[in-house]
Amino acid sequence: MRKVGLVLIVLLVLGVFVGASSAQEGIPEHTxxxxxxxxxxxxIHHIGDLSGPFAPITQPLLAGFDDAIGWFNEHGxxxxxxxxxSPNDTGSDRSxxxxxxxxxxxxxxxxxLVLYSSDDSELLRNQLAEDEISVLISAGSIEGxxxxxxxxxxxxxxxxxLYVDQLGSFCDWAAENIDDPVLGYIGWDTAFGHxxxxxxxxxxxxxxxxxVVDDAEFYSPAATDISAQIQNLVDAGANILYNQSLxxxxxxxxxxxxxxxxxxxxxxxxxxxxxxxxxxxLGQSTFGADGLPSTNGIVGSVPFRWWTELDNPxxxxxxxxxxxxxxxxxxxxxxxxxxxxxxxxxxxxxxxTANREGGFENITGAAIRETLETMEYSxxxxxxxxxxxxALRDTSAxxxxxxxxxxxxxxxxxxxxxPVVQTAGDQQFLIPIVVPLTxxxxxxDLRPGGADVPTE
Amino acid sequence: MxxxxxxxxxxxxxxxxxxxxxxxxxxxxxxxxxxxxxLLIPLLTAAGPFGLDVVSxxxxxxxNRIAILMIAVQGLNILLGYTGQISLGHAAFMAVxxxxxxxxxxxxxxxxxxxxxxxxxxxxxxxxxxxxxxxxVKGFYLAMxxxxxxxxxxxxxxxxxxxxxxxxxxxxxEVPHPTLFGLSxxxxxxxxxxxxxxxxVSLIVARNLVRTRTGRAFISVRDNDLAAELLGINVFAYKxxxxxxxxxxxxxAGVLMAYDTNSLSISGFQLDFSIELLAMLIIGGAGFxxxxxxxxxxxxxxxxxxxxxxxxxxxxxxxxxxxxxxPASIAASINPxxxxxxxxxxxxxxPRGIAHRWEILKIAWKIRPYSY
Numbered sequence: 001m002r003k004v005g006l007v008l009i010v011l012l013v014l015g016v017f018v019g020a021s022s023a024q025e026g027i028p029e030h031t032x033x034x035x036x037x038x039x040x041x042x043x044i045h046h047i048g049d050l051s052g053p054f055a056p057i058t059q060p061l062l063a064g065f066d067d068a069i070g071w072f073n074e075h076g077x078x079x080x081x082x083x084x085x086s087p088n089d090t091g092s093d094r095s096x097x098x099x100x101x102x103x104x105x106x107x108x109x110x111x112x113l114v115l116y117s118s119d120d121s122e123l124l125r126n127q128l129a130e131d132e133i134s135v136l137i138s139a140g141s142i143e144g145x146x147x148x149x150x151x152x153x154x155x156x157x158x159x160x161x162l163y164v165d166q167l168g169s170f171c172d173w174a175a176e177n178i179d180d181p182v183l184g185y186i187g188w189d190t191a192f193g194h195x196x197x198x199x200x201x202x203x204x205x206x207x208x209x210x211x212v213v214d215d216a217e218f219y220s221p222a223a224t225d226i227s228a229q230i231q232n233l234v235d236a237g238a239n240i241l242y243n244q245s246l247x248x249x250x251x252x253x254x255x256x257x258x259x260x261x262x263x264x265x266x267x268x269x270x271x272x273x274x275x276x277x278x279x280x281x282l283g284q285s286t287f288g289a290d291g292l293p294s295t296n297g298i299v300g301s302v303p304f305r306w307w308t309e310l311d312n313p314x315x316x317x318x319x320x321x322x323x324x325x326x327x328x329x330x331x332x333x334x335x336x337x338x339x340x341x342x343x344x345x346x347x348x349x350x351x352x353t354a355n356r357e358g359g360f361e362n363i364t365g366a367a368i369r370e371t372l373e374t375m376e377y378s379x380x381x382x383x384x385x386x387x388x389x390x391a392l393r394d395t396s397a398x399x400x401x402x403x404x405x406x407x408x409x410x411x412x413x414x415x416x417x418x419p420v421v422q423t424a425g426d427q428q429f430l431i432p433i434v435v436p437l438t439x440x441x442x443x444x445d446l447r448p449g450g451a452d453v454p455t456e
Numbered sequence: 457m458x459x460x461x462x463x464x465x466x467x468x469x470x471x472x473x474x475x476x477x478x479x480x481x482x483x484x485x486x487x488x489x490x491x492x493x494x495l496l497i498p499l500l501t502a503a504g505p506f507g508l509d510v511v512s513x514x515x516x517x518x519x520n521r522i523a524i525l526m527i528a529v530q531g532l533n534i535l536l537g538y539t540g541q542i543s544l545g546h547a548a549f550m551a552v553x554x555x556x557x558x559x560x561x562x563x564x565x566x567x568x569x570x571x572x573x574x575x576x577x578x579x580x581x582x583x584x585x586x587x588x589x590x591x592x593v594k595g596f597y598l599a600m601x602x603x604x605x606x607x608x609x610x611x612x613x614x615x616x617x618x619x620x621x622x623x624x625x626x627x628x629x630e631v632p633h634p635t636l637f638g639l640s641x642x643x644x645x646x647x648x649x650x651x652x653x654x655x656x657v658s659l660i661v662a663r664n665l666v667r668t669r670t671g672r673a674f675i676s677v678r679d680n681d682l683a684a685e686l687l688g689i690n691v692f693a694y695k696x697x698x699x700x701x702x703x704x705x706x707x708x709a710g711v712l713m714a715y716d717t718n719s720l721s722i723s724g725f726q727l728d729f730s731i732e733l734l735a736m737l738i739i740g741g742a743g744f745x746x747x748x749x750x751x752x753x754x755x756x757x758x759x760x761x762x763x764x765x766x767x768x769x770x771x772x773x774x775x776x777x778x779x780x781x782x783p784a785s786i787a788a789s790i791n792p793x794x795x796x797x798x799x800x801x802x803x804x805x806x807p808r809g810i811a812h813r814w815e816i817l818k819i820a821w822k823i824r825p826y827s828y
Contacts, residue, residue, distance in 0.1 A: 050788035059788050088764065089791040094724040095521060098717060099760035102517035102644075122628040123719045130642070143628045189614065190723050194626040218614075218626070 026313035028378045030348050034355040038080030042360075044069070044346055045086045045108060047100045048116030052092035053221040056247035056278040058116060060331040062087055064339020067321050078347050079354070094123055105131050111365040112136065112349060114342055118144050118163075118192045121156045128155040132365040134372060136345060138338050140166070141195040142447055145393035150447040155365070157372050157387060158394040159304075159341055159379075161443045163196040166271055166301040166398060167242065168444035168452065171205035173299070173400040173437070174240060178267060182211045184238025186229055186253060188245040189218035196244050196271065200446045200453045207454040213238050221249065230256050234266065241266050243298075246273035248282055254294035255286035263288050272301040275403040277333035280432020292405055292413060293430060299437070302401035304341065304383035306434045307332055314340075314380030328424060329431065337382065344379040397440040406431040463822045477663055480822070494519065494652060503645040516644040522749075522756045523655035524712045529736050529748035530662050531705025536734075537742035538666060539698035540678030541590055542598055545605030546706055546733050551725035553579040553707030554714035555613055558631045559622045568634030568641075568715055576707035582609070583703020590695045594681075606727050613722050629720040647716050654712065658705060663745040665701075674698055678743075739802060741809025750810035754802075763794050770794065 044065065050058050062085075069083045077083055088100040097120045104110065105127070113128075115121050115137045121144030128135060135156040140163045142150050161169070167185075174181045183205060187193030194216075202212045213236040217229035230253070233241060241257065243250045250270050257263055273279075275298055283295025290296070305312045310319065318340050322332055353371045354360045373390035384397055407417030412435055419430045444452035468474045478484040497519065500510040528550055535541050557575035560566040566574070589601035613623045623629065634641040634650065641647050665671040673694045676684035685691050714720045732755075740751020767790050774786045806813050 051792050055788060059785055062787050087787055089788060091791060092723075093729075094717075094721070095525075096759060099518065099521065099756075100764070102514045103760070103764060106513040106517075119628075119721060119723055122721065123717060126630070126718050148624075148628075148630050189626060191626055191628055191721055 026381065027317060028381050030344075031351045031355065033079035033351055035359045036080050037078060037354075037360050040081040040360065041084055042078050042081045042350065043084045043086050043108075043110070044112075044114060044343065045088070045104050045110050046114035046116070047088045047097060047104065047120065048090060048114075049092040050087060050089040052090070053247070054092065054117065056282070057273065057276065057333065057335045059335075060278075060333045061116070061335035061339050063325075063327060063331045064336035065343060066339075067318075067325055067327070067336075068340040068343035071317075071321050072343060072347060078350055079360070081360070083343070083347075090120065092117070092119070094119065097123055101127065105133060109133070111353075111363050111368045112346060114346075115139070115156065118195055119190065121145065122191060125154050125156070132369075134349075134365045134368040136342055136349075138342070139192065140164075140394050141191060142198075143191070146447060151449065153390060153393045155369060156393060159338065159345065159383065159385070160272055160395055161301070161303055161398045162394045162447065163192075163244065163271055164198050164201045164446045165394070165396070165443035166303070167196040167201045168204045168446045169301060169398045169441070170242065170269055170299070170400060171201075171208050171210040172441075172444070174205075174267075174269070175209040177437075178240060180211075181209070181240055182213065182237045183240045183242050183269075184213040184233030184236065185216035185242050185244065186226070186233060187216070187218055187243060188221050188249055190221065192246075193218055193244050193249075196242075198446070198448070200448055200450065203454045204444055204446050204452060210240075211237070219249075219252075221245070223252070225256075226252060227256050227260055230260060230262070234262060239266055240269050243268070243270035243274050245270075246276065247278045250274040250279045250298060251282035251285075251295055254279075254283050254298065258286050258288045258294040263294070268295070268298040270298055270300040272303055273334065274298055275300045275302060275401060275434050276335075277307075277329065277432050280403055280405070281330060281429060283432075284429055290415070292419060295432075296404055296413075298403040299400060300403075301398050302434055302436055303395060303398045304337065305381070306401070306436070307337070308433045308435070312381055314382045317380065329422065329429070341379040341382050345377070345385065348377050348379070349375065396443050396445075398443045399436055399440045400438045401434045401436040404433055404435055406433050463824075475667075477660070482821075491656060498645050498648050501645070503643065513644070516648050518756065518760055520644055520648055520651050520716055521760070522752050523651045524709050524716065525733070525736065525752040525756065526655050526748050527658045527712070528706050528709035529733055529740070529752050530658050531702040531709070532733055532737050533742060533745075533748050534662060534665065534674070534705065535698050535702035536737060537744070537747060538671060538674040538678060539695060540681075541587075541695055541698055542595070543602040543605075543699075543702065544599050544727070544730050544734070545586060545602040545609065546702075547725040547727070547729035548606040548609035549579050549583050549703045549706035550710035550713065550729075551609055551613060551722065552582050552703075553710030554720055554725070555623055555629070555710075556707075557711040558629055558714050558720050561632050562629075563622055567636075568632075568711075569636070572708065572711050575711050576704045579707025579710065580700045580704040583699045583706070584696055587696050587699025590699065591692045603727070606730055610722060610725070623722075626722055631714045631718045631720055633718060634715050641715075644716075647712075651712050651716065654708065658708065659745065659749065662748075666745065670694070670697060735799070739799070739809060741811030741814075744809065744811030744815065746814060747809055747811040750814065754810060758798055759791075759795060763791055766794065767791070 048058055065085045069085055073082055090096040101124055112134050115135050118139040118141035121137050137156050138159050140158050140160050145156055145158055146153055185197045197216045205212050213233055217233055219226045219229055243253050254268055257266060279295050283293040286294040288294055305315050309315050349368055349371050353363050353367045357367050373387050375385055377385045404412035406420045407413035408420055409417045413419035421428050422431055446453055478487050497511055498504050498516050500508050501513045502509045503513045532546050535543050553575045556578050557571040560571040586605040590598055614626045673689050676689055677691055677694050681691050736751035736755050739754055741747035770790050771787055
C-alpha cells in the first residue's frame with residue numbers, strides 16, 4: 001500500500017506542479033476581442049439526455065461546463081461578458097427534445113445551441129435550418145450532420161469524426177495489427193448504435209483487408225444479457241467485436257466476452273465513447289483471467305487529447321481545475337473534457353463572429369455558421385477544428401488508442417505491473433487510462449459517395 | 457356522468473335536446489368557447505398573419521403535441537377505458553401509422569391527405585391482427601400478447617429485409633411536409649390547423665361512440681364479458697372492433713407525429729412510450745371521454761412547461777439543502793424527481809383520474825344549491 005500511496009503522491013505532485021507551472025502557457029489563445037461585452041450574460045443553452053441511458057456520460061458533461069465556465073469567467077469571461085449554462089434534460093425522449101427546442105428556439109432564439117445525441121440532431125436537423133440556429137454537437141451520425149443524402153451539410157457542427165469514419169480508421173489499424181481480422185459489429189439498437197454499420201464502411205474495411213461479418217448484432221440499452229448476439233458474431237468468425245454504444249453498453253459487451261470465456265479469442269473495439277472512463281469504471285464488476293477488469297484492452301478512436309497526456313497544456317489546465325474542484329474519477333471522463341472543449345469553442349465562435357459582424361448584438365445563427373465553416377482553431381489544444389470552408393460538418397483527424405488501467409509503476413497495469421487500487425469512501429477501484437497507439441491521422445471519408453468509399 | 461345531470465328545474469323537451477352532446481347552455485358555452493380560444497391562439501402569436509406577439513409561438517408546438525398525443529390516448533381509451541382490453545403495444549401501432557404514411561408519401565408520392573386515411577386504416581388492420589389473442593386471453597395475459605406486438609412491429613421496421621429499404625431500419629427517415637393546392641404546411645402554425653381539428657373530431661367521435669350500440673357493447677364487455685355474451689353480444693367481434701378503432705386512432709396520431717416533426721425514428725416508439733401513453737390515460741381517467749385530454753395535457757404541461765420553469769429554482773434550492781450532493785447530479789435528477797413526485801401525489805389524491813374530479817365538479821355546479 002505504501003508503494004501505491006507513493007505512486008499516487010508522485011502523480012499528484014507531478015500533475016499539480018506541471019499544471020501550476022504551465023496551465024495557461026501553450027493553450028491556443030482566443031482571438032482578441034474588438035468589442036467589449038462587460039455587463040452582459042451569455043448563456044450556453046444545451047439540450048440532451050441527462051437522466052436516461054446517456055446519464056453516466058452527460059452528468060460529468062455538466063460538471064465540465066460548470067468548471068470551464070467558472071474558469072473562463074474568472075479569466076475575463078467572453079470579452080467581459082459572464083458565461084452561464086442552461087441545461088435541458090430530455091431523458092432520451094424525442095418529444096421532450098422537441099418541447100425543449102420549441103421553448104428555447106422561440107423564447108430565447110440563441111444563435112448557437114449545444115446538443116449531445118445523434119437522435120436529437122437528426123430530429124431537429126430541418127428545424128435548425130428553418131430557424132437558422134447553429135449547433136455544436138459531439139455526435140457523428142451522417143443523417144444528423146449531412147442529411148439523408150449525406151451531401152447536404154446542415155447547421156450542426158460535430159467536435160468529433162463521423163462514426164462511420166471512425167470505423168474506417170479502426171479498420172486501417174486492425175488491418176496492420178491483428179492477424180486475419182474479422183470484424184463483428186455490435187451496437188445499441190438505436191440510431192447511434194446503427195450509425196457506423198453502413199455498406200460504405202463495410203466495403204472500405206474489406207478493401208483494406210478486414211473482413212466484416214455480414215449481419216450486425218444489436219441490443220437494447222436496457223439489455224442485461226447479450227450472450228446470444230456475441231455468440232452469433234463469434235460463430236460467424238469474428239475475432240474483433242466493434243462496439244457502437246457507450247457507458248453501460250461497452251461494459252456489458254466486455255463482461256459478456258469474459259463470462260463466455262472468449263477474452264483470448266476476440267479483440268474488443270469501439271467508437272470513441274467505448275474508451276471512456278465511465279466504461280473503465282463500469283467494467284469493474286467483471287474481471288478477466290489476468291486479474292484486470294473485463295474492459296481492459298478495448299481499442300478504439302481517441303479523436304482528442306486525453307487526461308493522461310499531461311504534456312498538453314489544455315489537459316494540464318483541465319486537470320488543475322478538476323483537482324481544485326475535487327472532481328472524483330467518475331467525473332474525469334470524456335464528457336468533462338467535452339464540456340471544456342465546447343465552452344472554449346463557443347467563446348471563440350462568438351468572438352470571431354462579433355468581430356466580423358461589428359458587435360455582439362449583431363450575432364445571429366447564420367453569422368455563427370459562417371464563422372464555424374471557415375474557422376481554424378484548436379479548442380484548448382485538444383483537437384483541431386477545420387470544417388473545410390463549409391464542406392464538412394465533422395472533424396477529420398483521429399487516432400487509435402486503448403483503454404487500460406494504471407499500474408503501480410506508472411504505465412498500464414500488466415503481469416509485471418500490478419494495478420493501482422484507489423479507495424474512495426468504502427469503495428475500491430482501479431484507475432482507467434487511455435493510451436494512444438497511433439498519431440492523429442486523416443480519417444477516411446466514408447459517407448455515401450465519399451472520397452474513400454471503394455468504387456467496386 | 458354529468459352529461460345526464462341538469463340543473464334543478466331544467467328538463468329536456470325534445471329528442472334533439474336529449475341526444476345533444478352539450479345539454480345545457482353552460483356546457484355549450486364552455487365547449488365552444490374553449491375550442492374558439494384554442495383556435496385563436498396561433499393568430500395571437502408572432503407566427504400568425506397579424507404578427508401579434510400576445511402569446512409565445514412556443515404554445516403552438518405545445519398544443520400540437522398535446523393534440524397528437526390526445527388522439528393516441530383516445531384510442532387507448534376506447535380499448536382500455538371502454539372495452540377493458542389492455543394494450544402495451546400502442547406506441548408500436550403509432551409507429552405503423554407513422555412509417556406507412558411516410559413510405560406512402562416518400563416512395564409512392566401520395567399526398568398527406570391520402571396517406572393519412574390509408575395509413576390509419578392499415579394500422580387498424582395491424583391492430584386487428586394483434587387483437588386476435590383477445591379471444592382466448594385477457595388481463596395480464598393479453599398485456600403480454602400486446603407487448604409482443606410492440607417488439608414484433610419494431611423488429612419488422614428495423615430488421616425485416618424487404619422493408620428496410622423503405623423504413624431505413626433504425627436510421628432516421630425524413631418525412632415530406634403536407635401540401636394542399638401548392639401550399640406547404642411546413643410550420644407549426646400551419647400544422648396546428650390540421651392537427652387540432654383532427655383532435656377535436658377524434659374527441660367528438662369518441663364521445664359519441666359510447667352512446668352508440670357499439671359503445672354500449674364495449675362497456676358491457678368491459679364490465680362483465682360473460683354477462684355480455686349471455687345477453688347476445690358477440691364479445692369477440694366487439695373486442696376486435698375495439699382493437700381496430702384503437703389502432704386507427706394510434707395510426708392517425710403516428711401520421712401526424714411524423715408529418716409534424718418531418719423526421720421519423722423508431723427510437724420514438726419504444727416500449728417506454730407505450731407505458732407513458734398508458735400512464736397518461738390513467739392520470740386523465742380511463743373510461744371518460746375527456747380523460748385522454750386531461751391526462752395528456754397534465755403530463756405535457758408538467759414536462760414541457762412547468763418543470764423547465766421551476767427547474768432553476770429547484771436546482772438552487774436542492775443545492776442549498778443538499779450541499780454534499782454533486783451539482784451536476786442534482787441538475788440531472790430534477791426532471792425525473794419532479795415528474796415522479798407529481799405523479800405519486802396526484803395518484804394518491806385522485807386515483808380515478810382528473811376526468812373523474814372534473815365530473816364531480818360539474819355535477820356539484822349543476823345541482824347547486826341542492827348538493828345533497
